[in-house]
Amino acid sequence: MEPRIAQGEFKAVWADLHLHTVASACAEIEMIPPLIAKKAHELGLGLLAVTDHHTVDNVVAVQRAAAEYDIRVLPGMEVQTREEAHIVCLFADMERALAWQERVYAHLPDERNPEEVFGAQYVVDETGDYVQSNERLLQTSLALSVDEVVQGVRALGGLPIAAHVDRPSFSLLASLGFIPPALPLAAIEVSHRCNVERLLQQHSGLSAWPMVRGGDAHRLEEMRRSLRLQVKARILDELAMALAGAQGRSAVMA
Amino acid sequence: MIVRDIIEPLGLRVAAAQDHVCREIEGGYAADLLSCVMAGARKGDVWVTLQAHPNVIAVAELLGLACVIISEGTEPDAGTVTKAEERGIPVLVAAGTTYQVVSQLVKLGIEAAA
Numbered sequence: 363m364e365p366r367i368a369q370g371e372f373k374a375v376w377a378d379l380h381l382h383t384v385a386s387a388c389a390e391i392e393m394i395p396p397l398i399a400k401k402a403h404e405l406g407l408g409l410l411a412v413t414d415h416h417t418v419d420n421v422v423a424v425q426r427a428a429a430e431y432d433i434r435v436l437p438g439m440e441v442q443t444r445e446e447a448h449i450v451c452l453f454a455d456m457e458r459a460l461a462w463q464e465r466v467y468a469h470l471p472d473e474r475n476p477e478e479v480f481g482a483q484y485v486v487d488e489t490g491d492y493v494q495s496n497e498r499l500l501q502t503s504l505a506l507s508v509d510e511v512v513q514g515v516r517a518l519g520g521l522p523i524a525a526h527v528d529r530p531s532f533s534l535l536a537s538l539g540f541i542p543p544a545l546p547l548a549a550i551e552v553s554h555r556c557n558v559e560r561l562l563q564q565h566s567g568l569s570a571w572p573m574v575r576g577g578d579a580h581r582l583e584e585m586r587r588s589l590r591l592q593v594k595a596r597i598l599d600e601l602a603m604a605l606a607g608a609q610g611r612s613a614v615m616a
Numbered sequence: 617m618i619v620r621d622i623i624e625p626l627g628l629r630v631a632a633a634q635d636h637v638c639r640e641i642e643g644g645y646a647a648d649l650l651s652c653v654m655a656g657a658r659k660g661d662v663w664v665t666l667q668a669h670p671n672v673i674a675v676a677e678l679l680g681l682a683c684v685i686i687s688e689g690t691e692p693d694a695g696t697v698t699k700a701e702e703r704g705i706p707v708l709v710a711a712g713t714t715y716q717v718v719s720q721l722v723k724l725g726i727e728a729a730a
Contacts (some may be wrong), residue, residue, distance in 0.1 A: 380649060444668075446648075507668075507671075507693055508669065509695070531649075535651065536649050536650075536651045537649055537650060537651075537667070537673075538651075538667075538669055539650075539651050539653065539654050539671055539675050540648050540650075540671065542670065542671060
């Protein structure tokens with residue numbers, strides 16, 4: 363797959379590439395498309411990625427709501443591998459995101475979400491109105507290993523990012539002790555409160571990958587200016603180049 | 617006690633490094649977060665885990681563990697088997713849960729270090 367290289371001028375874009383909506387059982391009810399778009403606008407964000415747990419149900423609704431403010435939204439998903447490591451997966455378009463979702467659904471247990479225990483998984487439209495509930499149990503591990511997830515996302519031209527590696531649970535670093543040096547991750551995400559200097563002292567191997575911050579917002583007040591991009595367009599291939607520091611593009615964490 | 621001595625009583629299947637089952641077992645440890653294992657397991661321990669990733673072997677080698685038992689019939693990843701063969705660290709698969717495996721190990725006299 364040839365990368366799409368945009369022409370024209372460089373632009374500075376604030377991005378947050380890890381964001382939950384009401385399709386995630388653990389997200390607050392305020393995480394609906396119009397409020398997410400409004401908050402992103404207030405923060406001056408130009409690029410978002412919607413990354414609910416194991417579903418892309420609300421991506422298009424957020425894309426539509428964000429278009430009003432000229433904010434671009436990449437389709438994405440936060441995956442939990444069988445090692446209980448979370449990986450943020452970003453895709454160029456909905457077609458590829460849906461292809462990935464199909465693979466993910468085939469590797470989830472065929473169980474119902476116990477709504478009264480975990481919370482509801484709401485599919486909504488761009489105004490935030492209820493469409494339906496996703497009845498599938500989404501908040502559990504896939505029957506796919508870290509390597510299978512990373513390779514599968516790469517095969518679809520997507521970007522796999524190890525989520526919140528500084529956290530004591532659901533992180534690649536906690537689950538696996540260290541990140542396998544040859545793992546083709548696009549980046550490593552740390553949370554906003556992470557002391558990066560200390561993390562790198564403890565795990566020097568992490569400097570092998572680009573590092574980003576991710577808001578991992580489950581409520582509006584957790585949305586952040588996480589990453590400052592220098593790109594020519596707000597598309598996945600430009601993001602990939604920015605992460606790699608290629609051809610004048612750059613990505614600097616807040 | 618050596619690794620070979622626990623295979624039959626626990627009904628384990630040897631998934632890798634069959635030639636290295638004479639390694640000495642001095643104690644035991646069980647956990648699935650490899651970050652915890654790196655901090656808590658000791659040299660000579662038999663380690664019981666659900667994790668099947670190749671990093672399991674790296675951690676076992678780093679700490680000088682006697683062997684790894686993967687519980688609940690979980691198949692080790694292909695890379696895990698290859699690495700275990702290379703490093704000579706036996707990987708054993710148990711049908712039972714971690715709790716069942718640990719209780720059988722205790723019955724055989726393998727106690728956790730004080």
